[in-house]
Amino acid sequence: MDNEILFVELNINGELKYLHINKKWTLLHVLREVLNMTGTKYGCGTNDCGACRVLINGEAKNSCVIPAKNLEGKEIITIEGLQDNGSLNTIQKSFVDAGAIQCGFCTPGMIISTSALLKKNPRPSENEIREGLKDNLCRCTGYVKIVEAVKLSSVRLEGSIG
Ligand code: FES
Ligand code: FES
Known part of the structure; x- marks a missing residue:
């Protein structure tokens, strides 16, 4: 039925x-x-x-x-x-700060994939980032800023900066 x-x-x-x-x-x-x-x-x-x-x-x-x-x-x-007590979490903030968002439609999915990636691999190489996000499509950006956002998230989560 x-x-x-x-x-x-x-x-x-x-x-x-x-x-x-x-x-x-x-x-x-x-x-x-x-x-x-x-x-x-x-x-x-x-x-x-x-x-x-x-x-x-x-x-x-x-x-x-x-x-x-x-x-x-x-x-x-x-x-x-993923929010952090009502505020953006580190990955969400990093996407904003890196300018990785244009229309924003792909962004929640990108951030979810980034969360899973960084949990398994806290310091991914650029190739590993691109591999980790390969199933997330963005129609606005050239992915460069998105990769930067993931790198920034990784550094911030490790406590190196901000
Ligand atoms: S809406 Fe689910 S993969 Fe596109
Ligand atoms: S920012 Fe528009 S689809 Fe990615």
């Missing part, structure tokens, strides 16, 4: 959400249309652009192709969940 409604318990940004969802709904649909968490963007809807990325158990994943019903018991972190 395509319209079957399920009850699920999802852990989003450290809060348990109790939801009735259609079994076909993606996590992106639940975030944006049910929970009104619009920081996660709908770009392609086909797993090609990375605008919809979230962290699932620490891994950056495209939420537009993941059924929400499969995520019980997993830790989901969205761009909203």
